[in-house]
Amino acid sequence: MHATIQSQTRADDAFESLQTAIVKGDLAPGEKIGEIELCARFNLTRGPLREALGRLESRGLLVRRPHAGVKVVSVSADELIELYHIREIMEGLAARQAAERMTDAEIADLHATLDSHEAMIEQAHGQAYYQGEGDYDFHHRIATGSRNAKLAQMLLGDLYYMVRMYRYRLSTSAGRPQKALGEHRRIAEAIAQRDGELAEFLMRRHINAARKNIEQKIRDGVLDI
Amino acid sequence: MHATIQSQTRADDAFESLQTAIVKGDLAPGEKIGEIELCARFNLTRGPLREALGRLESRGLLVRRPHAGVKVVSVSADELIELYHIREIMEGLAARQAAERMTDAEIADLHATLDSHEAMIEQAHGQAYYQGEGDYDFHHRIATGSRNAKLAQMLLGDLYYMVRMYRYRLSTSAGRPQKALGEHRRIAEAIAQRDGELAEFLMRRHINAARKNIEQKIRDGVLDI
């Protein structure tokens, strides 16, 4: 566990390690963390660590007050909802551009991805996996398929990490994976037909549904943040 | 010019100095820059500088290859157009949410801002100022007025700097400031009437027009990037 690939620079490793630690919840939101503690935890010195902290702060995953330490960002329920409003429009744009620009090979991959998701859901009632990573997979492919570098960067670099951060503690609704898969299928179909407008519409509705699902959970008190 | 306020930490100063240097064009896109050279230029050591570089890289203003140095990002004409596609949807959302959430005082300020812009345009044919900073002012107020922290962060922190980077070398079209001011007025009016849908529509059309203006310039060869 101690030695990752180390192919890149040390600060990069620190950045990724911290990012995943925050996303997975190993570092709880609002938790104040000291630099030396982190150095011991990830086996590195303060130089690269501080560089990584700068990047994380710039991405909004943690906040830093001068001479007072850093703490993991904690977003309220309202802010989580806002995240979904942003996702709705940005992923809508991504879907439209993906429909116009994805290669045929990429579209085939997209369908294959959905096939594998379907198999997982059927096999082991793999709801947890699907909700946790499979969904991310689908959206990831569309973001990169948009051929819009900045859009992909903002989605993959900024938004998804914050969303995933809360998805890890968010139980999956019964039957939601199947429904989501159906919505994914229809989006992929629209992309395959090169119907950008329809793909955008369907993607926006898809994320809208996900947002309402979360709002319902917050109302029911199932999700407390 | 050498000593800014220094109220914050040294790395913050470096970050801001570099950011403005990149935006203003003092560091040309594609230019490779050495760390020691930057240290001499901004009177600081490599520690804080590297932290600032990390933040800039994370925001996409410069790219860094391990052991090979950093260079200012250079975006192609296509990528500049893509930036405007993203702006269109994000600022549309911001305008809609601003119409729903801005306080009356903020709306009054917004109108006052436009009055001052109008005065500037009339006085000195202040097209340069308006295009350079006044426009930014207006959009800045709407972004913060949306009460959507992440949205404002992405607009103000990521997109605007990249757009401004190219605006500095982009001559203003004759008569465009007046036209833009009129569009701004209508958007502000829609916000004052709390008509979110209309504000979104007008804002999207406004940015769409700006994009087409740039596309035209690129076709005419006026803007070479």
Add this chain to the structure above:
DNA sequence: ACCGGCCAGATTGTCAACAATCCGTGAGGC
């Protein structure tokens, strides 16, 4: 007893030296 200012400890910010890696130049071979 409560509040304000001060002191000590710890933590963060900064610095200068060391080690690892890449780029350009030149020689050598085909």
Add this chain to the structure above:
DNA sequence: GCCTCACGGATTGTTGACAATCTGGCCGGT
């Protein structure tokens, strides 16, 4: 003549020590 390969120089990445600043507790005053 052109390509390949190795080497030196320079630059980046990293490290450990030094200085500045904040937090928590104590003391004295009211």
